Amino acid sequence: MSLFKLFGAGKPRTAAQRKSDTKNRLVKLGVPVNQHLPLVEDCTSVEIRDSKDVVRRLVILSILHDCVHGFDDLTKESTIEFFKSRELWEYVSGNEKEYLLSAEADEQAEIKISWSAESMKVFFWAVGLIENLDLPLNAANLAAAHKASLEKYKSIPDFVQNAKLRDKEEILNETDFIYRVHWAVKQSMRLGKHAPANLNPDIVYERHYAFNWLTCYAGDWDEITCDT
Template structure:
């Protein structure tokens, strides 16, 4: 794991002689596949409210599936736009499309990868493409239980390998930005932070809450 991470960091111009194993940094306890699937669906719904032409359809779908209790307080705040009058709802939705919440698309992508539904993660220099995930998620109006029931989990070592890489990549990016005000190459700090956020949530069940810093 360590050699792989060092080689990957080297591709971004980061030369590191030694890195501790991820188990020395975090108390590892992976979440179960069902919890992973429910969080994936919550993000799917959140992004639907932000981007779907009629966000009320997303809200009604989640209500019909009795799924609203799976949302965090921050996600419920986003859903609240569907209770607004039409014109105000449209304005709020448009404003939300430039909100940091839109980066949750990268977390959704990581969760689908960790569950084994998508084969690999694109390089952190690349934002995920919605076409990479659309076919792996329930369409509007479809029941959610089959998605949860069929949930899986990628081998733990594969997930921990990515956690190790994204933890250090995110750490070095933050450190360099604080010292110089510069970013590394064509990497986007928000993308790196979001993928690390998702991987940390998956692997450190006893230590992480999804929106703990925002609520």
């Protein structure tokens, strides 16, 4: 169950109240809490990405992911052509373009793109194609979300134009949660311990990255940081 449903729709909370709600959830999960972490912006001051930008980023990550894994016989060249023919090339990040335009293998770039499935899960959730975000424990299985998008939208332009984002409060609830979870995971790693509550550190990082982009923590996709 999402925090939005847990605490009730239509009841905007201050950043301090959201922090308190997250603390209570973390305590129940047995996840350490840092009382001194700053507040996440509230709904009156935060900027959320436009739904069109979220869908474009989702589609770009999905196609890049398929390219890296060789699905549908995608190559770098055919991936570039796909993006250009769908008017998506200008939204591909600088690092992504560099990867696609290079004739050289880039293992680090391919690893990063492979992990982007976890960011895609956040974006599928943000546009309502995944009902609830589960705890960041297991690798994302996006088959049902992809199927739902194909059933609901006739084309990429239809998806871009008509997808709707979740309520800002709901997005901020999950942003606050993953921010404080990420601190707990990093702290455990600093102490040489396993992540609490069986949380997966890599999945936690990717979700934090996605939410920081979604809430405009930095401008470009390549510039996002996951400070805690």
